[in-house]
Amino acid sequence: MTDLDTLGRILQRIDERAAVYSTLTRYYDGAQPLTFLSPESRLALNNRLSAVSVNIPRLLVDTIGERLRVTGLSRPDTWEDWRRNGLDTQHRVAHREALLLGDSFVVVWARPDGSPLVTVESATQVAVTTDPATREVSSAIKRWGAEDGTHVVWFEPDRITRWHSPARGAATTGYRKVETIANPLGVVPVVWLRNGDRLVQTGVSEMQDVLSLTDCLTKLHVDLMTASEYAARPRRWASGVELVEDADGNVTNPFPEGDRMMVTEAAEARFGQLAGADLAGYEAAIGVIMRSISAVTGLPEHLLGIGGDNPTSADAIRASEAALTARAEARQGTFGQAWQHVAQLMTAVRHGVDPASVDVTVQWADPSTRSAAQEADAVVKLFAAGLLPASYALRRLGYTADEVDAIRADRSRDAVANLDLSRVVAQ
Known part of the structure; x- marks a missing residue:
């Protein structure tokens, strides 16, 4: 099999899920069709209610994504490269893409000056193949369109190959090889963020379980609007x-x-x-669907706007969000391994070492909801008991590595200033 045949086979991996990605994106954007709206209802409403969005899928993705925040790396030099590449914000974009589409990718390469270059990529443009024994990425491909046609970059452990087709929107054929460069890293410089806990080849969208429930919820809202227009008055x-x-x-x-x-x-x-018609039945039916969504997703009722009054205390909020917090912690474990590999590649690019020899860990913010007073009280008690060092206690409070360094520097300056002041007073 020639390189061109292999290229076409891998490019098919991008196209085979294009319809799925399009559907998921429409639900996330609130532009999904009114699945259960009957033609009679459309006619009764004179097509004035052609689009209704009860955007539970977006709420679910954004709520979990907000709880996935990387606060630091164990290597300060790698953390600096992390910040220079804008990953302090872009890593959250990668999480949202993975939660939405099931997969997202990160490409690590080198700038002309030898520093790491890291970009977050969408699953609509990137696909990977994996080793069936180790499940590690064995090759990756990125395809995008431009004014001069369609470009493809093929990443392999030993080489990087660029391909080009003059046809805009080219799929799997019509490409010619432009250049081939050596890959000194010895591994594919593409990291796969796969959403899911099962041993499958592709990730699963976090919205998958609520799509049909969202359709039911939208249908009930349409029925409510129809009844309100023609029967409630x-x-x-x-x-x-x-x-x-x-x-x-x-x-x-x-x-x-x-x-x-x-x-x-x-x-x-x-x-x-x-x-006038009593609309209480619609309210009850909407409540049933909302509670089903809460059970499936772990979203607490106060986030869905049901269940009466808001939780009475921070402890009540924390207890109601236990399932959601557990879900976020599971994603931290999955995505944490991917970000660790990204950090290893960044360090390998910077220092010219084997990525496997780099020892680096990823630090996460606490995914649970806790008031500032609660968190500070718990951390201060652990610090006073000698169980936590000061730098780790500050990270537990949500400070980034840069903020911790700034706090320690300011404390050192204050200590020196106070010492000088005490000497002046003593004289």
Whole structure:
């Protein structure tokens, strides 16, 4: 099999999930179709309710993503490269992409000056192949469109190859090799952030379990709007009133709904009002679906706007978010291994060493909800008991490695200033 044949086979991995990614993106953007809306309802609403978004999928992805925050690396030099590449914000973009689409990728290479260059990539442009024995990435490919056609970069452990097609939107054919450069790292410089805990080849979107429930929820909201338009408003009626026909023989309503008062000379006329429809049943049905979403996702009821009053205390909030916190901690473990590999590649690029020889760990912020007073009280007690050093205690409070260094430097300056002041006073 030629390189071009292998290239086309790997490029198919990008295209085979394009429809799935498109659907997931539409749900995240709140632009999904009204799946359960009947043609009769569309006609009754005169197509005025063609789009309704109850965006639970976005809420789920963003809520978990907010709890996945890398606060530092065990190697200060690697943390500096992390910041120079904007990963202090871009790593959260990678998490959101992985939670949304199931996969995201990070490419590590070198700038002309020898410093690491790190970019976060979308699963809509990147695909990887893995070793069936070790499940490690054995090759990767990135494809993107430009004004001059379609570009492809093929990453392998020993070489990086660039391909180009003059056709815009080229899929798997029509490419020619542009250049090949050696890969001194000895490993594929593409790291795969896979969302999921099962031994599968691709990740799973965090929204997968709530897509059909979101459709049900949207349908109930549409029904609620339809009933509110045509049945909830009380309707008036009149009997014993002579109907009037126009010149074409069409019967006209002698009492249009716009009139505030109905008047007739007919003695036998009677007037009344029909009771408006009770919409409480829709509220109850929406509550059932919301609680199902809460059970499936771990989102607490106060985040979904159900369950009555908000939790009465910080402890109550923390308890209600236990399932969500456990879910975020599981993602920290999965994504943490990927970010550790990114840090190893960055260090290898910087110092010219084997990535496997680099010892570096990733530090995460606490994913649980805790008030500042609670967190400070717990950390201070552990520090006072001698169980935590000062630098680690500061990181537990959510300070980044740079902020910890700044705090320690300021404390040192204050200590020197206080010492000089005490000497002056003593003299």
